[in-house]
Amino acid sequence: MSFRARLSLFFVLIVVVPMVSLTFVLFGLIADSENGKADAGLAARQQAAIGVVGEARARAERGALAVSQDVRFATALQRGRLKVADRRAEQLLRTLSLKRIVVAPASGLPVVDAGGQTAILPARRELLDAKGRSFGVLQVSAEGPVSFTRLVKRVTGLDVVVRRDGEVLSATDEAVASASPPRKPTDVVLDGREYRAASFAAPAFTGRSVTVSLFGQRASSGEVDRSRRIAAAILLGFLVLAFAFAVLVSRSLQRQIAEFLEAARRVRRGDFSSRVPTVGQDEFAELGEEFNRMSVELEQRVADLRSERERLAGALRRIGDTFASNLDSGAVLEIVVATALDGTGAVGSRAGMRTTPNGPLEKVAEAGSTAGLETALWTAETAALAGESAEASHGSASALAHPLRTLEGESAVTGVVSVVRPDRPFTDGERELFEYLARQAAVSIENVGLHEIVERQAVTDDLTGLANRRQFQDALAREVERAR
Numbered sequence: 001m002s003f004r005a006r007l008s009l010f011f012v013l014i015v016v017v018p019m020v021s022l023t024f025v026l027f028g029l030i031a032d033s034e035n036g037k038a039d040a041g042l043a044a045r046q047q048a049a050i051g052v053v054g055e056a057r058a059r060a061e062r063g064a065l066a067v068s069q070d071v072r073f074a075t076a077l078q079r080g081r082l083k084v085a086d087r088r089a090e091q092l093l094r095t096l097s098l099k100r101i102v103v104a105p106a107s108g109l110p111v112v113d114a115g116g117q118t119a120i121l122p123a124r125r126e127l128l129d130a131k132g133r134s135f136g137v138l139q140v141s142a143e144g145p146v147s148f149t150r151l152v153k154r155v156t157g158l159d160v161v162v163r164r165d166g167e168v169l170s171a172t173d174e175a176v177a178s179a180s181p182p183r184k185p186t187d188v189v190l191d192g193r194e195y196r197a198a199s200f201a202a203p204a205f206t207g208r209s210v211t212v213s214l215f216g217q218r219a220s221s222g223e224v225d226r227s228r229r230i231a232a233a234i235l236l237g238f239l240v241l242a243f244a245f246a247v248l249v250s251r252s253l254q255r256q257i258a259e260f261l262e263a264a265r266r267v268r269r270g271d272f273s274s275r276v277p278t279v280g281q282d283e284f285a286e287l288g289e290e291f292n293r294m295s296v297e298l299e300q301r302v303a304d305l306r307s308e309r310e311r312l313a314g315a316l317r318r319i320g321d322t323f324a325s326n327l328d329s330g331a332v333l334e335i336v337v338a339t340a341l342d343g344t345g346a347v348g349s350r351a352g353m354r355t356t357p358n359g360p361l362e363k364v365a366e367a368g369s370t371a372g373l374e375t376a377l378w379t380a381e382t383a384a385l386a387g388e389s390a391e392a393s394h395g396s397a398s399a400l401a402h403p404l405r406t407l408e409g410e411s412a413v414t415g416v417v418s419v420v421r422p423d424r425p426f427t428d429g430e431r432e433l434f435e436y437l438a439r440q441a442a443v444s445i446e447n448v449g450l451h452e453i454v455e456r457q458a459v460t461d462d463l464t465g466l467a468n469r470r471q472f473q474d475a476l477a478r479e480v481e482r483a484r
Helices: 005-070 069-079 083-096 145-155 221-268 283-324 329-344 376-385 428-458 468-484
Strands: 100-104 112-115 120-128 134-143 158-162 167-171 186-190 191-201 210-217 350-352 361-368 390-394 397-406 411-422
Touching: 005 120, 005 134, 005 191, 005 210, 005 221, 069 083, 069 134, 083 100, 083 112, 083 210, 100 120, 120 145, 134 145, 145 158, 145 167, 145 210, 145 350, 145 411, 210 376, 329 350, 329 361, 329 376, 329 411, 329 428, 361 411, 376 390, 376 397, 376 411, 397 428
Parallel strands: none
Antiparallel strands: 100 112, 100 134, 120 134, 158 167, 158 210, 186 191, 191 210, 350 361, 350 411, 390 397, 397 411
């Protein structure tokens, strides 16, 4: 999968999928919010309607108290003069502005029933005689269904339906009158209009049940759709903004990666001079800095390898020179000091030989420069003349020296090879390499000495030390040739 495809998948997973999920959740919340607002408004208006019921009951209570205290009405009831009681009840209805008066024994049918049969919201009061004995239950209503529904609609602004035992007594709208009373707040569709409806029970005359239903029109689907469109527009704007930022970030990352890739290709081709631009303090900037440091180090390593290659080529050339000059001790020492200079990282190297067993050293070969380092070099060479490898230092300068021996015995030192540098001591590896080169130089000089002895023995008589026949013939041939 390409880097761009991974970025696209990452964008889909962290932005698109959550945004789609959030859209569904938000639309659900909008719908729930609309229902919540409708329920809250309906509940507030229902409390107002219950308040209207309480006021009607209070008026009924006052009316019941006045009726129970009427002497004529009470006397007629106690004496069983029910017609007189009915006439008096009718008079009390008009006088007290009541809607219905009902008197019934504790159990049984009413004995007095005056007023409209549709009156609702009665107040109950027990009738007691002079001895405190109950002789009936008085129910008085001061409210009719029509006036009650009008008052509730005026107070709540909702359509109202009053039912008694399932029968509609009054309704503010014919459409809502046809709806069944809901047991809990619910949505109702009537004549193409959406309502949020709720019901509650109201006080009723004995043996009856009264239900008051409230119907509030829901917000139109257009308003809900408008809310959803606003939410969708906000989400879409956020998605577009996120997509724009994602594109910018993606292009920035791709550009940085392209720069890294191009720099890596240049490094592969051997061009270490180019650098990756680093901007900011993020991980890409740190990666760029590390890449640039790596390029510098690679350039240094390549330069070191080239230097080592040149040193190797020089060493091979010196090996060839050694094969060509294996019978010349001076040429051998020239090669040895040059090789020791390169192999140990010294700045100066030289070789000295003695012409007599205990004579002073005479410089035979030299490489580099020993200016200013003579003290450390002379100290090491003096110590090496005693027969062992030596190391000496003076200030920051360090020097190594190794003795060269003859065939006459290990105690006879005929020369010294030495190296010196000003800045740091020699390492163990450099000491080992230098001693190896010095030993090989001693072997080569020894071989040169052996070859000279063999040549001398070939033309000299062993007993007398005089020239033999071969030397005579060689001399004769040279003289004949010279004469010619």
